[in-house]
Amino acid sequence: MKKSFNRRKFIKNASLGSMAALLGAEIVYALPDGYTPLALQQNQDPGKLFGKHKEMRVLNDLPWNIEAQAHLLDDSVTPAAKMFIRNNGLIPEEINPETWTLTIKGESVPQEKTYSLETLKSQFPTHTYQLVLECGGNGRSEYYPPAKGNQWTIGAVSCASWTGIRLRDVLRDVGINEDAVYIGYYGADTHLSRDPDKNPISRGIPLNKAMEDQTLLAFAMNGEDIPVAHGHPLRLIASGFPASASGKWIHTLSIRNKIHDGEKMSPPSYSVPCEPVEPGIEVPNEDMCIIENMPVKSLITYPKSGALIGAGQPLSIRGHAWAGAKKVQTVDYSIDFGATWKSCSLQEPVNPFAWQRFEATISFPEKGYYEVWAKATDTDGISQPMLTPGWNPKGYLNNACHRIAIKIS
Amino acid sequence: MQHLPTNLRLLMGAGLLILVLIGIGVYFQTEQSETDTIPKDGEIRNAVAPLQVDGIESQVKNGIHEPTGFIAGEGLSLVIAHCTACHSAKLVTQNRADREGWEKMIRWMQRTQNLWDLGEQEAAILDYLSENYAPVQTGRRPPLTNIDWYELKE
Numbered sequence: 001m002k003k004s005f006n007r008r009k010f011i012k013n014a015s016l017g018s019m020a021a022l023l024g025a026e027i028v029y030a031l032p033d034g035y036t037p038l039a040l041q042q043n044q045d046p047g048k049l050f051g052k053h054k055e056m057r058v059l060n061d062l063p064w065n066i067e068a069q070a071h072l073l074d075d076s077v078t079p080a081a082k083m084f085i086r087n088n089g090l091i092p093e094e095i096n097p098e099t100w101t102l103t104i105k106g107e108s109v110p111q112e113k114t115y116s117l118e119t120l121k122s123q124f125p126t127h128t129y130q131l132v133l134e135c136g137g138n139g140r141s142e143y144y145p146p147a148k149g150n151q152w153t154i155g156a157v158s159c160a161s162w163t164g165i166r167l168r169d170v171l172r173d174v175g176i177n178e179d180a181v182y183i184g185y186y187g188a189d190t191h192l193s194r195d196p197d198k199n200p201i202s203r204g205i206p207l208n209k210a211m212e213d214q215t216l217l218a219f220a221m222n223g224e225d226i227p228v229a230h231g232h233p234l235r236l237i238a239s240g241f242p243a244s245a246s247g248k249w250i251h252t253l254s255i256r257n258k259i260h261d262g263e264k265m266s267p268p269s270y271s272v273p274c275e276p277v278e279p280g281i282e283v284p285n286e287d288m289c290i291i292e293n294m295p296v297k298s299l300i301t302y303p304k305s306g307a308l309i310g311a312g313q314p315l316s317i318r319g320h321a322w323a324g325a326k327k328v329q330t331v332d333y334s335i336d337f338g339a340t341w342k343s344c345s346l347q348e349p350v351n352p353f354a355w356q357r358f359e360a361t362i363s364f365p366e367k368g369y370y371e372v373w374a375k376a377t378d379t380d381g382i383s384q385p386m387l388t389p390g391w392n393p394k395g396y397l398n399n400a401c402h403r404i405a406i407k408i409s
Numbered sequence: 410m411q412h413l414p415t416n417l418r419l420l421m422g423a424g425l426l427i428l429v430l431i432g433i434g435v436y437f438q439t440e441q442s443e444t445d446t447i448p449k450d451g452e453i454r455n456a457v458a459p460l461q462v463d464g465i466e467s468q469v470k471n472g473i474h475e476p477t478g479f480i481a482g483e484g485l486s487l488v489i490a491h492c493t494a495c496h497s498a499k500l501v502t503q504n505r506a507d508r509e510g511w512e513k514m515i516r517w518m519q520r521t522q523n524l525w526d527l528g529e530q531e532a533a534i535l536d537y538l539s540e541n542y543a544p545v546q547t548g549r550r551p552p553l554t555n556i557d558w559y560e561l562k563e
Contacts, residue, residue: 062497142551146544148514151503192495193523305553307561316563371553387549405556 046085050229053081059150063087063192063200064229067155070402071304073320076357077130078158080227086135086156087229088264089189089200092249097225097233102217104170106254108180115170117233121219124165124173129214129239130354132159132322134294136242136270139398142388145280147395154299154402159320159355162237164218168211176255183210184260185236185247202262203270204254205238205245206292214239214353217250239353240293240325242270242396259290272392279391288393293324296384297399298331298358298376305404315362315406320355321346321376329381331358334373335406338386341375364408373403459490478502484537487530495522501542508539 046052046066055072059065066085073082100117115123135156140147167183184204191198209215216237219226226232231248238245244264254260264270267288274289298321309315321328327349332341344358364370377383384401468474469481477498479485492501506514512535518524527534 058499059503060497060499062493062495062500142547144544144547144549145510146505148504148506148510150500191523195523198523303561304557304559306556306558308558309561313563315561400550403553405553407558 050085050227051081052085056082056084057153057155059152063089064091065150067152068158069155069304070299070301070319070404072301073155073157073299074301074318076159076320077222078160079222080160080230083158083160083230084135084156085229086150086243087189087200088244089191090194091229092188092190095188095228095232095249100233100251102170102234102250103252104174104255105252106180106184107257108177108255109174110177113174117219120165120170120217120234124169126163126165127213127216128161128163129216129351130159130161130349131214131216131237131239131351132157132353132355133237133239133243133246134158134297134322136244136291136294136396137394139388139400140395142398142400143279143391143395144388145391147393149395156243157297157299157322159322161222162216162218163220163223164216164237166213167215167217167236170217171210171255174255177257179257180255181207181258182256182260183207184254184256184262184265185250186252186254186262187231187235187247188249188251199263201244201247201264202260203244203247203265204256204260204262205236205241206259209238209241209245209292214351242291242294244270265290268394270396271394272396273390276390277392283393291396293326294322295389295397295399296323296326296328296376296378296382297321298328298374298384299402300372300374300404303404303406307404308407308409311364311367311408313408315364315372316359317344317362317372317374317404318357318359319374319402321358321374322353322355323376323378325353326378326380327352328356328376329379331356331374331376333360333362334375335362335364335370337371338373344374364406367408370406370408371403372406373401375401459487460494462486462489465489480541482537482541484533487534488537491524491527491530491534495524501538505542505544506539507543508535510544511535511538511542 044061046056046058047054052066053072056066056068059067064085064087068082068084097117101114102120103112103114105112135152137149138152138156139154140149141151141153182204184202186199186202189200191200218235218237219233221230226235234250235248236246236250267285271288271290273283274287277283298319300317300319302318317333321331328346331344331346333344334341344360347357349356362372375384384399386401388398388400465474465486468476472481474481474485477489477493479488479498479502515524515527
């Protein structure tokens with residue numbers, strides 16, 4: 001017992017033995033008090049822990065950050081098994097939907113109001129939409145100089161079917177003041193340092209985004225309770241914005257008369273230089289702007305990269321394209337590195353903020369190595385770049401064209 | 410925690426106490442065999458201080474410290490001790506930066522994430538990181554690599 005109560009001292013002594021001796025240095029820590037040991041989590045297989053597909057790629061397991069690969073995202077509606085996880089902190093350990101409440105507070109509400117989850121579900125009309133969630137840092141791994149953080153490649157995106165109530169219905173029921181401009185969220189996740197006074201993340205959305213039809217307080221995903229890793233029992237869905245705006249495990253919303261100032265709201269988090277900058281340069285925080293809508297993007301989800309096919313055999317490709325708050329107008333493909341482009345067929349979105357299916361059948365002129373590149377263009381005529389777009393300090397918004405390798409023999 | 414009603418806080422307090430007792434039990438039980446060894450990959454650990462890292466030499470295979478995935482090199486024990494107390498080694502090994510970049514990350518963690526003062530060990534940690542996890546220039550769009558070729562039958 002003594003040893004455990006003196007854990008800090010124990011570690012210090014042990015460290016002095018093993019490390020300080022190495023360097024002849026005194027170890028100095030400034031440790032906040034109040035840390036407590038939590039239950040050890042023994043099962044570390046994301047398949048068993050979260051039911052994730054075995055080909056999902058674990059970028060980080062403390063906190064959990066897992067991405068899909070392009071071919072895993074072929075479903076029109078992304079199943080939970082193939083949905084990326086982006087956590088800033090530790091998943092709440094005890095969640096009880098029976099006692100879960102949502103409190104609306106802040107400078108811009110006349111009075112604080114608390115709803116039980118049951119009241120939210122029964123008092124307001126429910127809506128179901130297929131909504132894209134994409135991490136702001138999806139594609140970060142391709143920037144140079146490298147940006148710190150999880151090195152997402154292409155798989156931090158999903159389009160699941162979300163069921164919930166409209167945030168605006170709740171805001172109207174509470175009654176918000178005219179000076180309200182921003183909604184900040186607070187979730188039940190724990191800071192990595194386990195400091196109870198720190199939020200891992202507390203972002204939000206401007207009021208106009210909060211008032212949109214598809215901005216939901218969601219309690220179900222793909223017709224079932226939201227999986228714990230994805231925000232059970234209540235999360236915000238603000239599709240089109242970086243997915244960090246769609247807070248998980250939400251217990252409080254703060255209605256603000258200024259831009260919310262929660263954790264990871266201020267630059268450089270989820271911000272890019274307001275004006276283009278040269279790669280690698282230091283950008284002062286006051287020259288950074290908060291990301292709102294994500295740019296146009298697409299993924300080839302079939303076939304999986306690396307297909308070997310016979311000469312003369314046509315190849316069917318398909319994938320999804322999305323464009324933040326806008327629609328995708330066209331998707332084109334190239335098998336000659338952009339020298340020529342041909343059109344894909346493109347479906348309408350099932351609802352605003354859903355991704356759109358594209359398809360094409362390709363004939364290859366001769367044997368050899370090919371790359372199939374896909375390029376989406378939004379309704380403003382803005383296309384995906386073939387190269388990585390403008391560098392930014394935190395490596396956000398890489399919407400460069402996706403490509404797959406094909407060999408004809 | 411302020412948002413929670415008092416009775417819930419008391420309940421959580423009691424819950425925590427039980428967890429503490431379990432933790433102590435677990436600690437005591439495993440103490441004989443593996444005294445505070447490096448937690449399994451991804452295991453949630455107590456973010457209180459550097460971890461003790463004895464006997465890591467035997468865990469190095471082909472230049473990689475297997476339990477963490479870190480490149481073996483001078484300073485490895487310090488990096489395991491300080492960096493993996495709060496987060497996975499994977500957060501380090503997937504990132505690349507020069508010495509200045511790694512120092513910035515440490516400063517950011519100290520300013521905002523409760524990382525402690527690394528004292529005189531900081532220089533050795535920065536040496537390790539900047540030597541083993543330096544940026545690699547890949548061009549504006551690197552070629553596709555690690556292609557897993559397969560016969561596609563339609």
